[in-house]
Amino acid sequence: MPVIEHKGIKINVDDDGYLVNPKDWNENVARALAEIEGMGELTKDKMDIITFMREFFEKYQSFPMLGMVCKNIHQPQKCVTEQFIEPLKAWKIAGLSKPGPMVLGYIKGHSFIVKPG
Amino acid sequence: MRYNVRFKDVAKLTDEPLVPLKVEDLEKLPGIDDESPIQPPSAKWLERYDFSLDGHSPFEILKPKTQEEKERLVFGFMSGLEKLLDPQSNWTFLRILKLTLDYCVRCQTCSEACHVYISSGRQEIYRPTFRSEILRRLYQRYFTPSGKLLKSFVGADIELNFKTVWRLLELAYRCNVCRRCAMYCPIGVDNALIAREIRKLFSQEMGLAPLEILKKGTQQHLAVGSSTGMTPAAFKMFVESIEEDIEERIGKKIKIPVDKKGADILLIHNAGEFMAWPDNPAAFAILFDAAGINYTLSSEPLGYDVVGYGLWFDDMEATRTLLRHVLIAKELGVKKIVVGECGHAHKGLCVISDRILPGDLALSEMPRESCFPLFWDIVKSGRIKFDPSRNNFHTTLHDSCNIVRLMGIYKPQRDVVKAVCAKPTREMTPHGAFNYCCGGGSGFAIMNTLNFGQWRKKVSERMKTKQVIEAFKDVLDPKEQKYVIAACSNCKGALRDLIGHYGLFEKYNIIYGGLVELIVNAMVDIPPFLKWEFETH
Numbered sequence: 001m002p003v004i005e006h007k008g009i010k011i012n013v014d015d016d017g018y019l020v021n022p023k024d025w026n027e028n029v030a031r032a033l034a035e036i037e038g039m040g041e042l043t044k045d046k047m048d049i050i051t052f053m054r055e056f057f058e059k060y061q062s063f064p065m066l067g068m069v070c071k072n073i074h075q076p077q078k079c080v081t082e083q084f085i086e087p088l089k090a091w092k093i094a095g096l097s098k099p100g101p102m103v104l105g106y107i108k109g110h111s112f113i114v115k116p117g
Numbered sequence: 118m119r120y121n122v123r124f125k126d127v128a129k130l131t132d133e134p135l136v137p138l139k140v141e142d143l144e145k146l147p148g149i150d151d152e153s154p155i156q157p158p159s160a161k162w163l164e165r166y167d168f169s170l171d172g173h174s175p176f177e178i179l180k181p182k183t184q185e186e187k188e189r190l191v192f193g194f195m196s197g198l199e200k201l202l203d204p205q206s207n208w209t210f211l212r213i214l215k216l217t218l219d220y221c222v223r224c225q226t227c228s229e230a231c232h233v234y235i236s237s238g239r240q241e242i243y244r245p246t247f248r249s250e251i252l253r254r255l256y257q258r259y260f261t262p263s264g265k266l267l268k269s270f271v272g273a274d275i276e277l278n279f280k281t282v283w284r285l286l287e288l289a290y291r292c293n294v295c296r297r298c299a300m301y302c303p304i305g306v307d308n309a310l311i312a313r314e315i316r317k318l319f320s321q322e323m324g325l326a327p328l329e330i331l332k333k334g335t336q337q338h339l340a341v342g343s344s345t346g347m348t349p350a351a352f353k354m355f356v357e358s359i360e361e362d363i364e365e366r367i368g369k370k371i372k373i374p375v376d377k378k379g380a381d382i383l384l385i386h387n388a389g390e391f392m393a394w395p396d397n398p399a400a401f402a403i404l405f406d407a408a409g410i411n412y413t414l415s416s417e418p419l420g421y422d423v424v425g426y427g428l429w430f431d432d433m434e435a436t437r438t439l440l441r442h443v444l445i446a447k448e449l450g451v452k453k454i455v456v457g458e459c460g461h462a463h464k465g466l467c468v469i470s471d472r473i474l475p476g477d478l479a480l481s482e483m484p485r486e487s488c489f490p491l492f493w494d495i496v497k498s499g500r501i502k503f504d505p506s507r508n509n510f511h512t513t514l515h516d517s518c519n520i521v522r523l524m525g526i527y528k529p530q531r532d533v534v535k536a537v538c539a540k541p542t543r544e545m546t547p548h549g550a551f552n553y554c555c556g557g558g559s560g561f562a563i564m565n566t567l568n569f570g571q572w573r574k575k576v577s578e579r580m581k582t583k584q585v586i587e588a589f590k591d592v593l594d595p596k597e598q599k600y601v602i603a604a605c606s607n608c609k610g611a612l613r614d615l616i617g618h619y620g621l622f623e624k625y626n627i628i629y630g631g632l633v634e635l636i637v638n639a640m641v642d643i644p645p646f647l648k649w650e651f652e653t654h
Contacts, residue, residue, distance in 0.1 A: 061341075062351035065395055068358040081652065100337060101329035102345045102563050103392060 006032035018098040025054070025095030033093045039084065042093070046083050048073045050094040057096050063103045118142055122241045124250055127284040128276035132163065134172040135242060135284070138572075142238040144579060148586045148593065149619055155575055158568055166567060169280060170287040171242065175327045175569035187279040190323075194282045197322030198256060201314060209432050209473050214314050217306045218253050221246060227298035227308055232553045232580035233291060243576075245298040245308035248288040251275060252311060286325065289315035290569075293561060293577055294429060295518040295554035313559075316430035326430050327569075330560040334426040335434035339441075342418030343388040344426065352421045355391045356414065359399045367643040371406045376449070377413035383451040384412050384488075385442065387459035387606040388422035394609060394630075397458060400637040400646065401488075407640065408495040413449065420445040423462040424606075428469060429559040439470045446483050453484040455491055458631050460517035460558075460605035463487055463524060487520060489604070492636060493529035496536050502641040508538040510598035512635075513545055513588040515581070515612070516552040517605035525550070530604065530632055537639040542602070545584040553580045555603065557611025570614075578615040585615075585627065595626040598649065604632040613651075622651040 004011050009032050012020040017036070019025060027042075030050060034042045042050075052073050056064045066087055070079035084090040091099065098104075120136045127135070140154050158168050167180050181187045200206040202215070227245045228234050234243040241247060254275045257264035275281060292312035299307040319325040328334075338344040343352070356373050364370045374380065384405070390397045405412055415421055419441040427435025446454050456462050467485045495501065514534060520526050527549050534542045545552065555562075556578030564573070589599050601616075603609045612629035621627040628651045638647040 056351075060348055060351035060354060062347045063345070063392065064351075065355050065358055065391060067362060067395060068355065071358065071361065100333040100344075100346045101565065102333065102337075102389060104565065 004032075004036065006036060014098060016098055018092055019095040020097075022095050022097060029095060030093050033095070037089050037093060039089060039093065043083075045075060045079070046090075046093075048075070049080055049083060049090050053091060053094040053096065057094075063091070063099050119239055120241065124247070124254060125275050127251055127288075128278055128281045129169075130278065130280055132167070132169050134169055136171045136237075136240050138171050138173070138237070138240075138575070140575065142240070143575065144236045144238055144583070146579065146583055146586070146619070147590070148625070149582075152619075155571060156568070162567060167283050167287075170284050171240075171291070171572070173568050173572040174287060175290055175329075175564045175566045176286075176325075177328065177566050178325075181279055190279045190282050191277060193323040194285075194318070195259065195277075197318040198252075199260065200322065201318050202256065202260070207432075210310060210314065213307050213310055217249065217308065217311055218256070220304060221249065221253075221306045221308070222304065223250070224303065226301050226303060227306075230297045230301035232295075232297070232556070233293065233577055236579035237576050242288065243291055245292070245312075248285060248292070248315065249308050249311040251281070251285055251288070252315060255281070285315060286319050288312075289319070290327065290561075290564075291572075291577075293518075293554040293556065293558035295558050296522060297518070297551075297553065300522060300550065313429065317432060320431040321433060327560065327564050328566055329564045330426045330429060331431070331434070334560070334563075335431070335438060338419065338422060338424065338426070339434075339437055342420075343422035344424055345388045345392055345422070347388050347391065347422070349416045349418055349421070352388070352391070353416055355395070356416075359391075359395055359402065362395070363399055363403060366646070367403065369643070371402055373402045374413040375416050379450045380411050380413035381452045382410065382412035382455045383420075383446045383449055383453075384414055384455045384457060385420065385423035385462070386414075386457035387424050387462060389424075389606050389610075390457070394606075396634055396646070396648070397631045400631070400633040401457065403637050403640070403643070403646070404492075404495065404501075404633060407501050407642070408498070409500070410491075410495075412455070413451065415445050415449060417441075417445045417448075423456055423459055423466070425462060425465040426560060428461055428465045432473065435465065435469065436473055439465055439474060442466060443470070443474065443483065451483075453486055455486050455488055457488055458604040458606065458633065460519035460607055463517075463526075464519040467524060487524065487526050487529075488633070489520070489526050489529040489533070492533050492633065496533050496636065503537050503636075503639040504641045505537055505539045505639055507639045507645055508600075508635050508647075509540070510600055511540055511543060511589060511592055512538055512600045512602055513543045513585065514548065515545070515555060515585075515601055515603040515605075515608055516548055516550075517603070517608050518552065518554050518558060520605065521552060522550045530602075533632065533636060534602065537636050543588045545588045553584060555581045555605075555608040555611035556615065557607045562607045562610035562614070573611075574614060574618045578611055578618075581611065582615045582619050582621075585612075585621065586625070589625065589627065593625045595624065597626065599625065599627045600635075601627060601629040602632050602635065603629050616651065 294309045296309040425438040
């Protein structure tokens with residue numbers, strides 16, 4: 001298992017960069033993971049998304065519906081893709097383990113919206 | 118170029134791919150001049166995993182190193198093959214399997230019907246008959262007296278080693294099991310079934326199947342309730358969330374019935390819809406409410422996820438999921454099951470269950486129905502007022518193989534489109550029962566291990582890409598909005614994949630979506646429902 005070190009914090013992650021033990025997570029770990037993922041600083045809006053994902057997973061052991069995340073934290077409907085571009089990055093920074101392939105397959109296409117022409 | 122591969126080459130002990138695919142070798146795509154090249158697997162991958170068929174693989178399984186590991190693969194295969202052809206241990210599809218092995222005359226009519234073979238630039242290994250012939254020759258050589266004795270004189274000339282076994286496994290996952298080959302066969306031989314039965318041999322005998330469809334597919338489906346990992350509690354939350362979303366969008370609170378005993382209909386969606394396309398179950402709820410349909414969803418584990426991946430590779434797994442669906446419907450006391458927009462669930466529930474669930478577990482007493490005829494019943498009843506000008510864009514109709522070719526449901530969806538769309542739909546060439554698979558069939562849409570996704574984009578989704586571009590060829594200008602109707606979750610996954618990969622939204626303003634969304638978009642009493650957007654990688 002790779003151990004990544006970022007600004008003095010050591011983080012155990014799997015080969016794809018997901019936290020091995022979700023209990024290792026705290027806000028500093030989240031900030032470190034966000035920087036590693038190229039997300040820069042974790043704003044309040046981003047942090048709200050992550051916190052909701054963690055809480056949802058704790059309660060329901062499932063990946064949430066994206067629209068539902070935004071509604072619950074009172075952000076615009078596309079908040080996850082607007083803030084993180086790839087929803088799976090939010091999941092990763094939330095310190096949750098790698099979702100199953102069906103979620104990966106179905107969610108992966110969800111990303112930023114481009115304009116035609 | 119076409120690589121000259123002979124049957125006995127599958128036993129080559131090298132790691133070199135038999136067919137190193139390159140974009141220049143593939144069938145040309147109209148309207149795409151800047152196609153990205155095919156990336157070979159990385160050195161790290163090549164060292165660890167087997168890419169010796171065509172430089173691709175959906176199996177993250179370390180190459181066997183020791184003699185013992187290699188023998189285990191070969192003996193497992195031999196034992197599985199013996200069982201596959203023995204009526205004591207395999208009865209489900211044995212007759213058609215035997216007939217195909219015995220009577221195929223190798224006329225190659227089926228090859229020209231196969232989108233994988235054509236798209237690949239007609240590479241030998243992708244002929245529908247290629248994997249069947251290997252299986253046939255291995256059987257002859259090791260299980261028949263003449264084969265054992267005479268070997269190549271009777272055509273039983275393939276060496277059986279671990280590479281043969283591995284390449285045959287890979288070959289079984291280069292077929293979408295769309296069964297277009299079987300339809301074109303002049304004597305009714307079914308080579309797609311052979312691909313499926315080879316998968317079954319590997320799965321039932323050795324537990325060897327892609328992660329996405331076995332461990333994280335059917336096993337997760339049975340353990341958690343859905344192959345998406347969605348728990349019953351999460352499902353209920355999603356339903357509530359969809360209800361709120363509907364209220365915001367149409368200004369009316371709609372109750373989505375869950376676990377309602379004695380309802381007329383049990384409606385089961387593919388749970389992937391909730392994750393990726395929640396507008397689809399939302400549109401169902403709006404339409405059924407407006408039409409006054411007495412239906413219910415189920416929150417029982419498996420009752421909210423109609424998929425049954427076992428259909429693609431394993432009788433046991435298929436039976437386990439089908440059985441749960443039957444029991445849930447019986448417990449609810451509904452009059453019939455309606456399958457949502459999911460192709461392979463149509464096949465599983467409406468066709469295959471009759472064949473493999475015996476006695477009082479049979480679904481024969483529980484009518485099952487596709488959602489398409491029900492849509493048409495609702496639309497033609499006149500209960501709801503539609504304004505076709507709401508759908509004032511170009512459409513083309515993708516026919517899901519399982520719904521159209523297998524079940525013959527062809528007209529209802531066309532009648533619906535005619536009634537709710539302003540412009541006549543543009544039929545693909547060919548269409549209906551003669552359609553081509555989206556390229557995501559038999560699990561490919563969700564299989565992304567190693568570089569398998571690349572193979573899907575470049576080869577199996579290629580024909581559909583071509584058909585979509587050609588259907589809209591005179592209106593490709595991005596000022597013209599174009600919508601591919603794909604009323605099947607797997608097909609939608611594949612269409613999203615190919616539209617994203619080939620840039621069809623940016624270049625040509627082509628999007629995709631289900632059928633029910635269009636019906637609801639045309640409902641006069643509520644605001645327009647459709648969002649014109651495409652979300653890409």
